[in-house]
Structure formats: C-alpha cells, structure tokens
Amino acid sequence: MNIGHSVCPHDCPSACALEVEILGRDRIGRVRGAAANSYTAGVVCAKVARYADRLHHPDRLTHPLLRTGSKGSGEFKRIGWDEALDRTAEAFRAATEAHGSESVWPYYYAGTMGIVQRDGIHRLRHEMRYSRQGNTICTSLCEAGWMAGVGRFTGPDPREMAVSDLIVVWGGNPVATQVNAMVHISRARKERGAQLVVIDPYRTGTAAVADMHLAPRPGTDGALACAVMHTSFRDGFADRDYMAKYSDNPAGLEAHLATRTPEWAEAITGIPAARIETFAALYNRTDRAYIRAGYGFTRMRNGAAQMHAVSCLPTVSGKWRHEGGGAFWNNRGIYNWNKTLVEGWDVRDTTTRALDMSRIGSVLTNVPDALEGGGPVHAMLIQNTNPAAVAPDSNRVRAGLMREDLFTCVHEQFMTDTALLADIVLPATMFLEHDDFYQAGGHGHIQIGAKLVEPPGECRSNHEVHQALALRLGATHRGFAMTAMELVDATLKLSGWPGADAIQAEHWHDVQPSFEDSHFLKGFGHPDKKFHFSPDWPRIGPNHAVMPRLPDHMATIDDASEETPFRLVTAPARQFLNTTFTQSEESRRREDRPTALIHPDDASKLGLQTGGKIRLGNARGEVVVHARIAAGMQPGVIIVESVWPNTAFEGGIGINALTSDDPAPPIGGAVFHDTAIWLRAEVFEVALAAE
Ligand SMILES: Nc1nc2c(c(=O)[nH]1)N[C@H]1C(S)=C(S)[C@@H](COP(=O)(O)OP(=O)(O)OC[C@H]3O[C@@H](n4cnc5c(=O)[nH]c(N)nc54)[C@H](O)[C@@H]3O)O[C@H]1N2
Ligand SMILES: Nc1nc2c(c(=O)[nH]1)N[C@H]1C(S)=C(S)[C@@H](COP(=O)(O)OP(=O)(O)OC[C@H]3O[C@@H](n4cnc5c(=O)[nH]c(N)nc54)[C@H](O)[C@@H]3O)O[C@H]1N2
Ligand code: SF4
Numbered sequence: 047m048n049i050g051h052s053v054c055p056h057d058c059p060s061a062c063a064l065e066v067e068i069l070g071r072d073r074i075g076r077v078r079g080a081a082a083n084s085y086t087a088g089v090v091c092a093k094v095a096r097y098a099d100r101l102h103h104p105d106r107l108t109h110p111l112l113r114t115g116s117k118g119s120g121e122f123k124r125i126g127w128d129e130a131l132d133r134t135a136e137a138f139r140a141a142t143e144a145h146g147s148e149s150v151w152p153y154y155y156a157g158t159m160g161i162v163q164r165d166g167i168h169r170l171r172h173e174m175r176y177s178r179q180g181n182t183i184c185t186s187l188c189e190a191g192w193m194a195g196v197g198r199f200t201g202p203d204p205r206e207m208a209v210s211d212l213i214v215v216w217g218g219n220p221v222a223t224q225v226n227a228m229v230h231i232s233r234a235r236k237e238r239g240a241q242l243v244v245i246d247p248y249r250t251g252t253a254a255v256a257d258m259h260l261a262p263r264p265g266t267d268g269a270l271a272c273a274v275m276h277t278s279f280r281d282g283f284a285d286r287d288y289m290a291k292y293s294d295n296p297a298g299l300e301a302h303l304a305t306r307t308p309e310w311a312e313a314i315t316g317i318p319a320a321r322i323e324t325f326a327a328l329y330n331r332t333d334r335a336y337i338r339a340g341y342g343f344t345r346m347r348n349g350a351a352q353m354h355a356v357s358c359l360p361t362v363s364g365k366w367r368h369e370g371g372g373a374f375w376n377n378r379g380i381y382n383w384n385k386t387l388v389e390g391w392d393v394r395d396t397t398t399r400a401l402d403m404s405r406i407g408s409v410l411t412n413v414p415d416a417l418e419g420g421g422p423v424h425a426m427l428i429q430n431t432n433p434a435a436v437a438p439d440s441n442r443v444r445a446g447l448m449r450e451d452l453f454t455c456v457h458e459q460f461m462t463d464t465a466l467l468a469d470i471v472l473p474a475t476m477f478l479e480h481d482d483f484y485q486a487g488g489h490g491h492i493q494i495g496a497k498l499v500e501p502p503g504e505c506r507s508n509h510e511v512h513q514a515l516a517l518r519l520g521a522t523h524r525g526f527a528m529t530a531m532e533l534v535d536a537t538l539k540l541s542g543w544p545g546a547d548a549i550q551a552e553h554w555h556d557v558q559p560s561f562e563d564s565h566f567l568k569g570f571g572h573p574d575k576k577f578h579f580s581p582d583w584p585r586i587g588p589n590h591a592v593m594p595r596l597p598d599h600m601a602t603i604d605d606a607s608e609e610t611p612f613r614l615v616t617a618p619a620r621q622f623l624n625t626t627f628t629q630s631e632e633s634r635r636r637e638d639r640p641t642a643l644i645h646p647d648d649a650s651k652l653g654l655q656t657g658g659k660i661r662l663g664n665a666r667g668e669v670v671v672h673a674r675i676a677a678g679m680q681p682g683v684i685i686v687e688s689v690w691p692n693t694a695f696e697g698g699i700g701i702n703a704l705t706s707d708d709p710a711p712p713i714g715g716a717v718f719h720d721t722a723i724w725l726r727a728e729v730f731e732v733a734l735a736a737e
C-alpha cells in the first residue's frame with residue numbers, strides 16, 4: 047500500500063509525524079504515528095487515527111454558498127467561486143470606502159497550524175491596512191507568565207521526560223490533549239520507577255493514572271507553588287549557589303516566602319497542608335524533576351502570575367541543571383521564523399489598530415474600549431476558527447455576528463456555528479489536500495505536510511483564497527504570486543533552515559537546542575541572563591500595575607459568591623479538539639452529550655443524580671447540561687468538558703455563554719476556566735413532565 051508522510055495540522059503541542067494510507071487519488075485509509083520520529087514514537091490520538099471519517103465526512107462543505115434567508119436562518123444557496131469572491135471583495139471595498147480600511151477585520155486562528163495556510167491571512171491584512179488581531183485566545187497568558195521568569199520560549203527537551211525521576215504535569219491533561227507526552231512519561235515510569243504527579247482541579251484521564259493527584263481550587267496554583275518553594279528554603283533544599291549565579295533576587299524571594307507556608311496555601315487552594323508537604327518533599331529531594339506546564343492553569347484572571355510562580359520552582363532548587371529536570375511549557379522560541387513572505391512583514395503598518403480576538407463579542411457589539419478608539423467593524427474574513435462557539439461570552443458574539451451592518455465571509459470545512467451566521471461560506475481543503483509546513487510547541491521538529499490527495503468538490507486552500515482576494519483588491523505583495531510550496535521553501539531558507547526538498551527527504555528536521563541552551567546553563571533569556579523572581583512586568587504588558595512583585599497568589603479571580611457559589615472549569619474534551627471533530631460521529635458518541643461533573647456533596651445537597659438535567663448560569667447567560675457525579679475534585683467546582691457546538695445545547699447556545707471576555711492582565715487573554723456560576727437542578731421541568 048502507498049503510505050504518505052504528513053504532519054498533524056491541529057492545534058496540539060504534539061504536532062505528530064504521520065503516516066497515511068493512500069487508497070486512491072482522493073481517498074485515505076488509516077492514519078498512524080511515525081514510529082521513527084523520536085517524539086511521536088508511533089503514537090497518535092484516536093481522533094486522528096480515524097481521520098478518514100473527517101476527511102471523507104458527508105457533511106463537508108464542497109461549494110461556495112450565499113445566504114438567502116435572514117442572518118442565522120441557515121438558508122443558503124450554492125454559487126460559483128467567482129461570484130463568492132467578487133461579493134467578498136466588493137464588501138471589503140465598500141466598507142473601506144465608507145468607514146476606512148480598519149473597518150475590515152480579517153479574523154483567524156488555529157484550525158490548521160500550517161504556517162502558510164494559517165498565517166498568510168496577515169499578508170492580505172497588512173497590505174490592505176485592515177485591522178490587526180491580538181492573539182489572546184490561547185497562549186498570551188502562558189507567554190506572559192513564562193516570559194516574566196524564564197525570558198525565552200524553550201526548555202529542557204521534552205524527550206528528557208523519559209529519563210526523569212519525577213514528572214509534574216501542572217495544569218494540563220496530556221492523556222487528552224497531547225497523548226505523546228504520555229509515551230515519554232510512561233517510559234520513565236517503567237524504566238526508572240519515576241513518579242507522576244498531576245495538579246488539576248479534577249480527576250482527568252492523566253490524574254487517574256498518576257501516582258499523586260493534587261486538586262486545587264481553580265486559580266490557586268500560585269499559592270501552591272509558593273508553599274512548595276517555602277519548604278525548599280525551610281528544609282535546606284534551596285540551591286543558594288545556583289540562585290546567586292542564575293537568579294535576580296533570591297534574598298527578596300526568601301523573605302517574601304517566609305509567610306507562604308503550606309497552612310497558608312491550604313486556606314487558598316483547599317489542599318490539606320499535609321498533602322502539600324508530601325508533594326513538596328518529593329519535589330525537593332528529586333533532582334531529575336520535570337515540570338510539564340500545561341495551558342489550563344493560565345486561563346485565569348491571574349493566569350500569567352500562576353505560570354510565573356510555577357516556573358520559579360526549579361530555579362529555587364537548581365533543578366534546571368539536571369538532565370530530565372527543569373520546566374517546560376513550549377518551544378515556540380526556537381524556530382527563528384522570518385515570515386516576511388508569508389505574512390507581509392515588509393508592508394505591515396503597526397499604527398493600524400489591533401483588536402483583541404478574545405473580545406470579538408465586545409468588538410462586534412461596538413463596546414468602545416474593545417474598538418481601541420476606532421469605529422465599528424463592518425466586514426470580516428473568518429478563516430480557520432469558529433468564534434461563535436469558542437470565543438468567550440457567546441451571547442455577545444452571536445449578537446455581533448447577527449448585526450445587519452456586518453458582512454462576514456467564513457472559509458470552513460464544515461457548516462460550523464460561525465459559518466451558519468455568515469453571508470458567504472467558502473469550502474476549505476483539509477491538510478492532506480494542500481501544501482504546508484509546521485513547527486511544534488511540545489517538541490523541536492520542523493515538518494512538511496505536502497498535498498497527498500485531491501480535495502472533494504470545489505474546496506480551495508486558505509492560500510488560494512488569499513491569492514484570489516488579493517487579485518480582486520489590488521494587493522500585489524510578491525507572496526501572493528508564489529505557490530504554497532514555494533512559500534514553504536523560501537521561508538525555511540530565509541529562516542536559516544534547509545529547504546523544502548531537504549526536509550521532505552529526511553521527513554522532519556530536529557532543531558531542539560543543545561542541552562546547554564535548553565537547560566539555560568549559559569543563562570536565561572533576559573538581557574541580564576538571570577531568571578527573574580521579580581519580573582519586569584511593564585516590559586511584558588501594559589496592564590502591569592496589578593501584577594505581584596514576587597511569585598504569589600493573585601486574588602483577582604472570579605471567586606465564588608453567594609449568588610454564584612460554584613467555580614466552572616471548561617476543560618478540553620478528549621475526543622474533540624476545540625470544536626474540531628465535533629462533526630465526527632465516533633467522537634460525539636464517545637463524548638455522549640454536554641455534561642457537568644459535580645461533586646457528590648454538592649449533588650446530594652441539590653438532590654441531583656447522574657443524568658439529571660441542570661441549568662448553569664451567571665450574569666452573562668445560561669446553559670442546560672446533564673449532571674454526572676464525580677469524585678476527585680473539591681466541592682464547589684464544576685467541570686464541563688468542551689467545546690461542544692452551540693447546536694448541541696438546548697437553547698442553541700453553548701458553554702461559552704458563561705465565560706467572560708475580560709482581558710486578563712498584563713497583556714490580555716481569555717479566562718475560560720475562571721468563571722463563577724450558579725447551578726439549579728431542573729426539577730421543575732421534571733415535575734411537569736411527570737404530571
Ligand atoms: N483532545 C483535545 N486535545 C486538545 C484540545 C482539545 O480541545 N481536545 N485543545 C488543544 C489546544 S487548542 C490546546 S491550547 C491544548 C491545551 O492543552 P492543556 O495544556 O491540557 O490545557 P487546557 O486545555 O487549557 O487545560 C488542561 C487542564 O487544565 C486544568 N485546569 C483548569 N484550571 C486549572 C487551575 O486553576 N489549576 C490547574 N492546576 N489546572 C487547571 C483543566 O482542568 C484541564 O484538565 O490542547 C490541545 N489539544
Ligand atoms: N470553553 C472553552 N472555550 C475554549 C477553550 C476551552 O478550553 N474552553 N479553548 C480555547 C483555545 S485553547 C483555543 S486555541 C480556541 C480554539 O479555537 P479555534 O481555533 O476556533 O478551534 P476550532 O473550534 O477547532 O475551530 C477551528 C476551525 O478551523 C477549521 N479549519 C481547519 N483547518 C482549516 C483550514 O485549513 N482552512 C480553513 N479555512 N479552516 C480550517 C475547522 O473546520 C474548525 O471549524 O478555543 C478556545 N475556546
Ligand atoms: S495527539 Fe495531537 S498532534 Fe498528535 S495526532 Fe492527535 S491531535 Fe494531532
């Protein structure tokens with residue numbers, strides 16, 4: 047059988063090297079992880095193994111569509127590509143003429159992580175001087191917190207987890223969200239008897255297989271981290287020589303932590319002090335202790351401070367020095383991209399406004415501060431993302447997308463919640479149907495995924511849409527004249543890497559920095575080469591005044607109150623990837639239905655049983671889900687694994703009706719796991735139905 051080499055394009059730190067069975071010019075079979083890739087190690091998640099279901103799904107969009115009914119009616123008719131592109135270009139031109147170029151807002155995210163197909167939208171944006179986009183929906187809080195202390199986006203090679211003696215998965219759930227990390231963790235457990243500790247508010251799939259699970263109240267990891275560091279100083283595990291050489295303010299930190307005892311942390315986190323001591327003792331006495339920081343614990347109003355606090359641990363005890371020791375969040379800093387051709391850096395005008403993508407609801411409903419002092423948005427190209435479901439404050443997002451004076455063209459693979467609200471819908475190729483190249487967040491490989499099969503119907507790639515719109519709008523950047531593979535090749539070379547042919551020949555190119563660099567033996571990423579316990583927050587983001595001067599619990603979360611006594615976490619679902627894969631029957635079957643996990647004590651107080659219907663709400667909205675009683679979390683914590691489409695919910699609005707688009711300091715960022723809610727059993731309805 048013909049096997050094609052590719053890369054998983056989805057928004058997942060694993061960026062798996064794939065081997066795809068090619069069954070015909072437009073047909074694939076099974077998808078497997080490449081065994082020879084040292085990070086993928088022959089493993090992929092179940093949802094990608096059955097990618098044929100997604101690629102050949104009967105509901106794929108295959109022709110351009112024009113809305114015929116009222117907005118959101120779901121009534122569309124088939125039109126040709128020329129008409130669809132002409133209408134879109136005309137709407138952009140009309141908005142520009144009437145309201146200026148910044149009234150057009152190209153909007154994108156990470157449906158594909160391919161650099162040409164994902165980021166090429168900027169070339170059109172910059173040349174046309176359309177509004178820019180602040181990319182805050184996923185990584186900005188992690189970035190701010192990591193930058194604050196470490197100063198560079200890399201860390202000890204994730205493959206070193208296989209030679210660690212203790213792996214701490216902090217605020218992430220790799221069993222669901224990046225399964226390959228588990229391969230390396232499992233090796234350490236099998237070969238070295240390594241311990242796995244998971245820090246997560248609920249018993250995730252990863253927590254369920256761990257040696258120890260600490261379940262803090264959401265948004266309190268800063269306190270936990272401080273208590274662990276307190277014990278390091280108290281019990282003689284602080285590495286004073288290391289800190290003298292490699293950190294900015296060890297004496298200040300020690301004095302500050304004197305009062306941050308495990309008892310102090312117990313009151314904030316809800317984790318008993320004795321358990322904090324047990325974990326701290328394990329951490330303190332293990333040299334090869336690897337903290338794998340996830341994203342989850344940063345999706346909070348205090349998220350940047352939480353990430354910073356956690357990244358301080360290995361500095362206090364000097365663990366960065368050891369193989370299999372230190373901390374890792376993401377490798378995005380190692381690739382050295384020159385995106386001039388892809389993004390049009392040479393025509394970028396940084397005086398155009400940048401609108402915060404997480405605040406799309408506020409932007410489109412014309413909240414003045416969200417518009418950054420400018421006027422309303424009147425036209426959008428939405429590509430590679432599904433904001434009607436994934437962005438916070440869904441009721442507001444919907445109200446914005448329903449505006450009659452807003453034109454939207456949505457380029458999609460499926461009729462998503464966002465596409466349903468569009469004026470024009472364009473059908474998009476999938477990754478095996480176009481050329482692209484990829485970096486990895488969770489390891490250090492550059493990979494190329496070339497086109498392997500023909501797309502169905504009239505699907506076109508993102509790059510082809512950029513080219514066609516550029517032609518109609520008069521954008522002439524040389525990147526528009528290049529094919530996707532020419533952009534791949536040229537960008538690789540401009541960035542100092544081998545070209546496309548060379549990388550395709552070796553299948554992937556390993557650019558993980560040396561041991562010395564990734565363990566920061568020559569110093570950390572700041573100009574003074576030190577790790578910063580006292581961050582220079584003003585350098586990191588404009589809203590810095592509230593940030594703690596030293597690692598701490600930052601008490602700015604949306605805490606439980608009398609009216610909203612529960613804390614909601616909307617953690618990722620294993621069989622979906624954000625809303626991608628929500629069309630796949632097998633994924634839906636395995637996820638069952640939108641469900642809230644609830645502590646047994648809370649359930650019994652409310653007279654709730656597993657399967658009972660409950661309504662969750664706050665000032666922003668309400669949703670109805672089914673309850674499932676679950677142990678392994680604290681009372682008062684509710685988990686709704688996400689992101690189900692809006693259409694899967696009674697009332698047609700999904701979980702992000704409850705989440706807020708408050709921009710978290712210091713630099714903005716969505717706070718998906720930081721939501722106070724009330725909860726009601728839907729007994730009234732049950733009683734009525736029984737009559
Ligand atoms: N199957 C699947 N895989 C995915 C995704 C998906 O939706 N589904 N999404 C992809 C994307 S876009 C991303 S960014 C990554 C995200 O991958 P992760 O690093 O796993 O981050 P999150 O998805 O935000 O959340 C992970 C965990 O953080 C926990 N958490 C929430 N609040 C807190 C807290 O206050 N403290 C602590 N300690 N933990 C907390 C949640 O309960 C959850 O289990 O995964 C990618 N992979
Ligand atoms: N409640 C809650 N909400 C969340 C999160 C959470 O944990 N909880 N996680 C947040 C996070 S971390 C993120 S990153 C965001 C992600 O949000 P999005 O980036 O919007 O992710 P998806 O929902 O997967 O939507 C991606 C869309 O891109 C389409 N697509 C894929 N490839 C292509 C392509 O090549 N071309 C085009 N045109 N389209 C393509 C897919 O069909 C899919 O509909 O969601 C956020 N929303
Ligand atoms: S684990 Fe992540 S990168 Fe690997 S196949 Fe699954 S979604 Fe793709």
Ligand SMILES: [Mo]
Binds near residue numbers: 057184185
């Ligand atoms: Mo994400």
